[in-house]
Amino acid sequence: MSVISLGYIHLTTEGTLGEWKNFATSVLGAAAVERDDELLIRVDEKAFRIAVTQADSGGLASVGLDVGDAAGLDLLRQKLAEAGYAVREGSAEEARRRSVIRLLHCNDPSGTPLELFYGQTYVREQFVSPLGVRFVTGDLGLGHVLLRAGRYDDTLAFYRDILGFRISDVWNGKEVTATFLRCNARHHSIALRKADDEGGFSLGHFMLQVDDVNTVGRAQEYGQEHLAMTIGRHFNDEMISCYLRSPSGVNVEYGTGGRRVDEATWVVGQIDAPSDWGHHPVKN
Ligand SMILES: [Fe+2]
Numbered sequence: 001m002s003v004i005s006l007g008y009i010h011l012t013t014e015g016t017l018g019e020w021k022n023f024a025t026s027v028l029g030a031a032a033v034e035r036d037d038e039l040l041i042r043v044d045e046k047a048f049r050i051a052v053t054q055a056d057s058g059g060l061a062s063v064g065l066d067v068g069d070a071a072g073l074d075l076l077r078q079k080l081a082e083a084g085y086a087v088r089e090g091s092a093e094e095a096r097r098r099s100v101i102r103l104l105h106c107n108d109p110s111g112t113p114l115e116l117f118y119g120q121t122y123v124r125e126q127f128v129s130p131l132g133v134r135f136v137t138g139d140l141g142l143g144h145v146l147l148r149a150g151r152y153d154d155t156l157a158f159y160r161d162i163l164g165f166r167i168s169d170v171w172n173g174k175e176v177t178a179t180f181l182r183c184n185a186r187h188h189s190i191a192l193r194k195a196d197d198e199g200g201f202s203l204g205h206f207m208l209q210v211d212d213v214n215t216v217g218r219a220q221e222y223g224q225e226h227l228a229m230t231i232g233r234h235f236n237d238e239m240i241s242c243y244l245r246s247p248s249g250v251n252v253e254y255g256t257g258g259r260r261v262d263e264a265t266w267v268v269g270q271i272d273a274p275s276d277w278g279h280h281p282v283k284n
Pocket of ligand 1: 207
């Protein structure tokens with residue numbers, strides 16, 4: 001058994017949860033509620049997909065990966081232990097906060113905190129976007145994350161050989177080395193990029209997919225003060241997207257039209273540039 005989708009992410013912010021709530025609802029078109037000391041953001045029927053808490057600095061707190069069921073989680077735990085990784089069973093309280101049945105904590109070789117889980121809660125209350133946005137999730141999971149990995153080779157081997165990700169494409173550029181990894185039909189759920197600092201990790205951006213290019217255009221318009229990169233199209237996953245700077249300092253790639261991989265026919269490709277048009281950096 002391996003990972004089947006990106007389930008959720010947990011971000012920290014230096015700012016207020018109210019500021020994040022405003023960004024999530026009025027720019028991204030997500031729904032957001034404050035519970036205890038965290039902001040829970042919904043884009044579909046799941047209890048939450050993005051959790052935000054306050055901290056001294058903004059960034060990534062953890063990445064939640066769905067492994068499907070209890071047997072899958074137990075097998076993965078065994079595999080991780082055999083490979084020498086430290087794994088900790090999440091407490092009942094931690095599982096409650098994440099709205100899952102069970103979770104395991106472990107770090108990838110670059111230090112990225114991961115939560116492997118199963119049993120994400122569907123909530124009865126229907127998801128209603130304040131902007132009428134329809135997000136593309138379901139079997140494809142939340143979207144994707146771009147992780148910068150200090151220990152790139154070890155980290156790539158970890159996702160491929162232990163967590164069961166498959167390689168969709170690679171980018172061996174002059175300044176960028178990256179591998180695009182999938183765990184379902186989404187072209188990539190994790191993009192792994194080699195970082196300069198040995199041993200470190202960070203979240204470069206995360207991607208949310210919507211079902212209409214006009215929604216992406218409107219987000220660029222509504223989110224002008226947050227705009228980090230203009231609308232453009234990526235070569236490899238065919239995503240037409242813009243990048244918006246979230247209050248956590250992490251960019252959100254907000255896109256549409258991403259391609260699906262057919263496992264029977266897919267062959268690994270290599271790209272020489274990330275975009276065929278657009279994606280121009282914006283100085284705010
Ligand atoms: Fe991306």
